[in-house]
Amino acid sequence: MTEEIIIAGFGGQGVLSMGKILAYSGIMQDQEVSWMPSYGPEMRGGTANVTVILSDNRISSPILFEYDTAIILNQQSMDKFEKSVKVGGTLLYDPNGIIHPPQRKDIKIYKVEAVEEAARMQSAKSFNMIVLGAFLKIKPIVKLENIIKGLKKSLPERHHHLIPMNEKAITRGMEIIEEVK
Amino acid sequence: MADYRLMKGNEVIAEAAIRYGCDGYFGYPITPQSEIMETLMLRKPWEETGMVVLQAESEIAAINMVYGGAACGKKVMTSSSSPGISLKQEGITYIAGAELPCLIVNVVRGGPGLGTIQPAQSDYFQAVKGGGHGDYRLIVLAPASVQEMNDFVGLGFDLAFKYRNPVMILSDGVIGQMMEKVQLGEFKPRWTNEQIIKMYGSWATTGKTPDRKHNIITSLELDSSRQEKFNHKLIEKYKVISENEVRFEEIACEDAEYLFIAYGSSSRICQKAIEIARAKGIKVGLLRPITLFPYPTKKIQSMLSKIKGILAVEMSAGQMVEDVRLAVEGKVPVQHFGRLGGMIPTPNEVVHALEEQIIKGK
Known part of the structure; x- marks a missing residue:
């Protein structure tokens, strides 16, 4: 199994940390992982993206130009990465702030109203975990228990009380994801 | 685990x-x-x-x-x-x-x-x-x-x-x-001053004691003949390093007809390019120099009898490729492919370069 993912959105949405949690969960289940962020001038422009790869085998290039899955959280990223999804691949997006929804017919498209749901849960910071839950519903590449293990290992102890909230957000994301036909 | x-x-x-x-x-x-x-x-x-x-x-x-x-x-x-x-x-x-x-x-x-x-x-x-x-x-x-x-x-x-x-x-x-x-290494304690004196006291400035002469650290030698002697000593040292410390990795080279030579992040991109090329039936492998000095010159020479062409892939205008050419001495075609200015070559571009510059070019 190899899953090549791009997560792209605004800085501050938790794009990089979502990728980090995914990568840590991969380590927890004994996989090879890589996490490659954008750190260049585009980062200074407010957008952030990270390429995450989980694989049972040695990972070749940590930098990719086409992906099995694109998780897209703003319009700029939609414009940039919709075309980079492999034929037959998956695009997951939050419609919040998306003016031009994805048009491709040769990929599977899903949406998750994560911004709205996070507001409803009165926990804006849970946004990225709702998105992660939605992704795991369609691509169950890591087990929830390994996500929790990964969170425990990557978060400093003083933040461990937030783990149940994250777990709830992941579960919520799994419930509210919809396929776009 | x-x-x-x-x-x-x-x-x-x-x-x-x-x-x-x-x-x-x-x-x-x-x-x-x-x-x-x-x-x-x-x-x-x-x-x-x-x-x-x-x-x-x-x-x-x-x-x-x-x-x-x-x-x-x-x-x-x-x-x-x-x-x-x-x-x-x-x-x-x-x-x-x-x-x-x-x-x-x-x-x-x-x-x-x-x-x-x-x-x-x-x-x-x-x-x-x-x-x-x-x-x-x-x-x-x-x-x-x-x-x-x-x-x-x-x-x-x-x-x-x-x-x-x-x-x-x-x-x-x-x-x-x-x-x-x-996987991080085990903790090793820092050397104590006594250990440093014991191991490197012959040259390090650890504090002069009555039982030895001063250790003098300098790169200045005004006597040309002595400087030349020192230069030869350095050359000899680099020769010993070249003979003993060459490190490299071979990936998919057993049956390879073509070869990528790339180090660092370019070598990772080449590994992806190998997956793509091999799916197309092109038998290509990767030689990844781990030491750049000393360079795996002899290793490259030992591979030439089975190789039809080499593509050196590096994110430069063509620097390491010169060392590849020095090793190959014109025996097989050697070309360079790279992107510049912070751009990163895509695996598909690398495969395309192999096809155009090496396979069709011959």
């Missing part, structure tokens, strides 16, 4: 230095390697092992602090990125001329000048052909993974002390910024 962590290449350099008993880090911040000093400052190793971490007033000051520490037989290091490494060149040639061990990390970005903060491999010539003035060589290690960023800190210090020679880890923005899983 081994204790794996998820860390950035730059963070790992810092952690590995602490764990390997490094005595001092001297640096000045620059993207894309600032996490090295940031991590050290957060870790506060001076409380744990006594390691000094110092942000100098400039790169030039930092390398000269390394010069001083190394002269005392201490395990010292610095890190920077391309423009900062250029500033350090005077200090580096003095250190090489004084035959002192130290570790220098270059997380390369695009140039010339201030260039860009994005990854590049355009400092190859500077790293392996001298950099500063005079006839000298650095031992140059090229990591291609976060694990190797860890491993090469220890290896680098070992080689530096074994040969009394500065060692450079030539990394780039990709390897420095990405996170992968890594």
